[in-house]
Amino acid sequence: MMQKFIRFLKQNTTKEQYEAITYTKGPLLVTAGAGSGKTRVITFKIAYLIKKGLSPDRILAVTFTNKAANEMKERVKELTGFTPPWIRTFHSACVRILRKYGPVIGIKPEFKIATETDQKNMIKEVMKGQKERERKRMLLLITNLKNNHPAYVLRQDHRFIQPICRKLALQLRLKANGAYYYYLNYEKIKKKYEYLDFDDLLLKSLELFQFQPEVRKKVQNYFEYILVDEYQDTNNVQEQIIGHLMRKGNITVVGDDYQSIYGFRGAVIQNFLDFKKKYQAKTVVLGCNFRSVKTIVEASSKLIKNNLGQVHKDLYAYDKTEIPVCIKSFEDEYQEAQCIPGIIRGLAEHRGCDYKDIAVLYRSAYISYILQHELIKQGIPVIVVGNNFFFKKKEIKIIILFLRMVFQNDKLALMQFLEENFLKGFGKKGLERLKKYVETLSTVLDIVKETECGKEFTRQQKMTLRALKEGIETVKKYNKSADAIQAFLEAFPNVFSRYLIAISDDKEQLQERKRSVNEFLSFAKSHQDINGLLEEIALLTDKVANVNEKDAVHLMTVHQAKGLEWKAVIVLGAEEEIFPTRHALTPAKIEEERRLFYVAITRAKKYLLITHAFWRNNWDNALKISRFVKEIPRECVIEDGL
Numbered sequence: 001m002m003q004k005f006i007r008f009l010k011q012n013t014t015k016e017q018y019e020a021i022t023y024t025k026g027p028l029l030v031t032a033g034a035g036s037g038k039t040r041v042i043t044f045k046i047a048y049l050i051k052k053g054l055s056p057d058r059i060l061a062v063t064f065t066n067k068a069a070n071e072m073k074e075r076v077k078e079l080t081g082f083t084p085p086w087i088r089t090f091h092s093a094c095v096r097i098l099r100k101y102g103p104v105i106g107i108k109p110e111f112k113i114a115t116e117t118d119q120k121n122m123i124k125e126v127m128k129g130q131k132e133r134e135r136k137r138m139l140l141l142i143t144n145l146k147n148n149h150p151a152y153v154l155r156q157d158h159r160f161i162q163p164i165c166r167k168l169a170l171q172l173r174l175k176a177n178g179a180y181y182y183y184l185n186y187e188k189i190k191k192k193y194e195y196l197d198f199d200d201l202l203l204k205s206l207e208l209f210q211f212q213p214e215v216r217k218k219v220q221n222y223f224e225y226i227l228v229d230e231y232q233d234t235n236n237v238q239e240q241i242i243g244h245l246m247r248k249g250n251i252t253v254v255g256d257d258y259q260s261i262y263g264f265r266g267a268v269i270q271n272f273l274d275f276k277k278k279y280q281a282k283t284v285v286l287g288c289n290f291r292s293v294k295t296i297v298e299a300s301s302k303l304i305k306n307n308l309g310q311v312h313k314d315l316y317a318y319d320k321t322e323i324p325v326c327i328k329s330f331e332d333e334y335q336e337a338q339c340i341p342g343i344i345r346g347l348a349e350h351r352g353c354d355y356k357d358i359a360v361l362y363r364s365a366y367i368s369y370i371l372q373h374e375l376i377k378q379g380i381p382v383i384v385v386g387n388n389f390f391f392k393k394k395e396i397k398i399i400i401l402f403l404r405m406v407f408q409n410d411k412l413a414l415m416q417f418l419e420e421n422f423l424k425g426f427g428k429k430g431l432e433r434l435k436k437y438v439e440t441l442s443t444v445l446d447i448v449k450e451t452e453c454g455k456e457f458t459r460q461q462k463m464t465l466r467a468l469k470e471g472i473e474t475v476k477k478y479n480k481s482a483d484a485i486q487a488f489l490e491a492f493p494n495v496f497s498r499y500l501i502a503i504s505d506d507k508e509q510l511q512e513r514k515r516s517v518n519e520f521l522s523f524a525k526s527h528q529d530i531n532g533l534l535e536e537i538a539l540l541t542d543k544v545a546n547v548n549e550k551d552a553v554h555l556m557t558v559h560q561a562k563g564l565e566w567k568a569v570i571v572l573g574a575e576e577e578i579f580p581t582r583h584a585l586t587p588a589k590i591e592e593e594r595r596l597f598y599v600a601i602t603r604a605k606k607y608l609l610i611t612h613a614f615w616r617n618n619w620d621n622a623l624k625i626s627r628f629v630k631e632i633p634r635e636c637v638i639e640d641g642l
């Protein structure tokens with residue numbers, strides 16, 4: 001049986017992959033390039049260990065996403081007939097361990113996990129009367145404190161926690177004095193509700209292993225082998241947990257430091273770079289890229305060599321076909337959006353790509369909006385991954401709801417508008433009371449006027465309705481789309497700014513939302529008739545809703561594309577200030593942007609098109625071509641091809 005599996009392995013792996021799979025004598029670091037079969041190595045290694053006689057439930061394999069864990073489980077089942085229960089994300093493995101051993105450190109086995117909403121509610125309770133913006137930053141501060149200073153938090157060493165809170169508060173533009181007390185109270189409330197938040201799952205597991213040697217021993221002895229995927233993206237706490245769990249070097253960590261793109265979330269690339277020295281690990285380099293043609297591998301290797309803070313490895317392509325990387329320049333984003341649908345059709349008709357084999361990737365979602373409209377209009381099926389379909393974005397949706405209310409007398413839109421909490425005061429109960437009026441009165445304006453005097457509404461609700469009435473009456477006077485939108489923004493200037501802040505996670509996202517509002521204004525300028533605009537939006541939204549995912553071009557940010565591959569990839573908006581983002585101000589951040597660009601271009605198997613435009617909405621200045629494009633060697637490139 002084992003002999004047969006070894007034969008299978010030899011037939012289906014390279015020498016290096018085979019070595020990485022079968023080496024079990026000590027800690028192993030598999031440092032690999034993009035498309036070099038990391039996933040294959042992990043799944044085959046789990047299968048190999050099982051075939052060698054290890055019990056499937058004694059193998060721990062940690063991944064970063066549930067999707068990756070499930071795919072691995074399926075593949076191992078195909079190879080061995082077993083589904084190892086400990087192929088899990090870090091968080092999910094920690095939950096299971098804490099349910100069993102948590103009571104040793106005072107955690108009830110039935111502890112609840114706080115969702116994002118629970119966290120928001122708890123911090124609201126702690127920071128009564130404070131703005132949502134401040135509350136969000138405070139949650140960020142707490143995460144930062146727990147992930148980057150676990151030792152102090154675990155020891156409850158308040159001599160250090162207090163000044164760290166002050167320092168972090170200053171960085172996050174929060175009041176330095178309050179932060180520490182908010183942190184303490186947040187922890188108190190969490191305890192009262194018997195919650196653990198996401199960071200606690202890791203932190204409490206670390207506490208268990210660090211301070212309870214018996215538990216550590218038990219868990220260490222239980223797992224006969226440990227594998228960690230995407231090791232380059234581990235944070236401090238995760239790295240320490242792994243350190244406690246391994247024994248006698250029964251561990252393989254796999255990663256690609258070229259693809260470390262989560263520095264902003266606390267990932268520490270140094271964990272990966274130090275592993276070899278720290279654990280005297282054997283290293284296997286997987287240099288053969290099975291995914292992409294030679295030109296793409298060469299282009300990406302040369303690009304990444306410009307990062308000084310990395311250890312470089314030689315990468316080469318299995319497929320020696322030379323299909324040049326195509327770089328296309330456009331005057332502006334409209335020209336770009338006009339041209340790309342034709343290119344996609346060309347790929348489908350002449351290069352054997354189905355729509356599902358094509359992806360459009362971008363650094364930030366706002367770069368894709370004009371293209372989204374154009375692709376959908378031209379009948380190309382698209383899936384916009386995440387919450388980035390333009391007309392569903394919160395900042396755009398709220399304007400559309402208002403226009404539907406005013407110009408289409410849409411009573412349902414009124415309810416939805418209030419539900420979005422753009423204007424405060426209407427919770428579940430308020431909306432329930434309003435429903436009666438919506439059912440009996442015929443126009444939105446009548447409803448608002450009537451309810452404004454209704455006894456059953458609170459003072460705040462009446463104020464909201466009055467503001468809404470005034471807004472409707474002002475905007476109603478305009479009959480061109482862009483003017484009406486502008487009037488809406490001017491009718492609620494402070495409310496709109498506050499709303500944007502409230503729905504944004506950070507400054508960068510806030511800027512992005514402001515840009516999308518400007519994009520919407522320019523879209524409206526090309527659809528001046530308001531009902532025409534609303535009709536167009538309804539049609540585009542409907543088309544997207546009815547797309548068959550299995551036959552659609554996928555649009556997503558580069559972060560969302562990690563680990564995926566397509567026959568053809570279009571990287572949109574390769575301009576300075578956009579990719580790299582203008583927020584990358586330090587050499588280290590530029591290097592992280594370069595790694596992100598590397599991830600983007602290494603998703604392509606055969607065809608890679610990179611576009612850049614000289615002018616984009618929202619930018620007053622002409623844009624320069626991205627330095628990353630210039631770093632791709634000319635011999636790999638064809639300008640204006642495809």
Ligand SMILES: Nc1ncnc2c1ncn2[C@@H]1O[C@H](COP(=O)(O)OP(=O)(O)OP(=O)(O)O)[C@@H](O)[C@H]1O
Pocket residue numbers: 012013014017032033034035036037038039040041256259290291562563564602
């Ligand atoms: N030895 C091999 N022979 C043939 N194909 C292989 C081999 N190893 C890997 N592949 C193929 O190469 C492609 C990339 O492999 P995989 O997804 O495991 O790479 P990866 O290193 O995880 O990629 P990335 O980190 O860039 O997402 C897959 O289509 C895989 O089936």
